[in-house]
Amino acid sequence: MKVIRRKKRKRHLVALALLFLAALAVSTLSIRFPTFKIDASAAMLMDVKTGKVYYEHNASSALPPASMSKMMTELLVLKNVKEGRYSWDEPVTASKYAANVTGSEIGLRPGETLTLRTMFEAMAIHSANDAAIALAEHIGGSEREFVKQMNDMAREIGLSRQTVFANATGLSSHDLQPFKSASSDRETVMTAKDLALLTRYLIHAYPEILDVTAKTELRIPEKRLTLHTTNAMLPGEAFGYSGNDGFKTGFTQRAGYCFTGTAQRDGRRFIAVVMGAPDARTRFEDAAKMFNYAFKDSGVPAVARWFALKE
Numbered sequence: 001m002k003v004i005r006r007k008k009r010k011r012h013l014v015a016l017a018l019l020f021l022a023a024l025a026v027s028t029l030s031i032r033f034p035t036f037k038i039d040a041s042a043a044m045l046m047d048v049k050t051g052k053v054y055y056e057h058n059a060s061s062a063l064p065p066a067s068m069s070k071m072m073t074e075l076l077v078l079k080n081v082k083e084g085r086y087s088w089d090e091p092v093t094a095s096k097y098a099a100n101v102t103g104s105e106i107g108l109r110p111g112e113t114l115t116l117r118t119m120f121e122a123m124a125i126h127s128a129n130d131a132a133i134a135l136a137e138h139i140g141g142s143e144r145e146f147v148k149q150m151n152d153m154a155r156e157i158g159l160s161r162q163t164v165f166a167n168a169t170g171l172s173s174h175d176l177q178p179f180k181s182a183s184s185d186r187e188t189v190m191t192a193k194d195l196a197l198l199t200r201y202l203i204h205a206y207p208e209i210l211d212v213t214a215k216t217e218l219r220i221p222e223k224r225l226t227l228h229t230t231n232a233m234l235p236g237e238a239f240g241y242s243g244n245d246g247f248k249t250g251f252t253q254r255a256g257y258c259f260t261g262t263a264q265r266d267g268r269r270f271i272a273v274v275m276g277a278p279d280a281r282t283r284f285e286d287a288a289k290m291f292n293y294a295f296k297d298s299g300v301p302a303v304a305r306w307f308a309l310k311e
Contacts, residue, residue, distance in 0.1 A: 041276025066250030069170035126227035136168035213246030239284035
């Protein structure tokens, strides 16, 4: 009888092991081939803690990122302030180039000054191009010199050679050619994977950035102005997503509609990158699809919990 029981127990354990392997295989396939459909040109879903990629679509192709490239401008500002070369309270003056650039803006006038913090938050929250250029010129001496720092930093933090920064804003060279002091020789291109890696680096190295990107509005008393966020996935916004607290939108005719977002729930944080979506709605809907996939209780973690309950 004992021999029969041992055989039955052995068969039971083998069956459980086979069940686990089957579930593991299905989970692996679901990670590589999820059921949702992304309508953008490229996308990436990454775990912030581990760096594990849960979904990717055309993620290694160099594409125009539009204003998402401002995240590198943000990184250089944060680095310089942390290392004591600049302070948040010091004045930053707008050049004629900064004051007249196209796109999202504060509405700076040539020679007008605001604090470095205000310029930084206007760039991060409202994607203000005039603020980004003023910061680049303040730190680099010129936008061209600042762009060299951007590309050096890209290599330093491990971004691929596919990613090349051409200016501080992500605008096309065509938009910048009227300005003699602009860095307008090339086009900025990035990969979805590099955008996820850059965002992950920012969150790990400068977690305080999330206090800025989580804001829906920025008041600038000096100009009697309130700037609204461009991130419509923040809670309370049009495409509000619970747990979203950043990160950066982008749009140009060349790039299409873009979004890099991050969201945290129950201690788990993910980054979703969307490049080249056909419209503003789609970029946020695609990001939501990836976040929903990331946070749902399925796959290997669920199998692991099931076995833990059986022990």
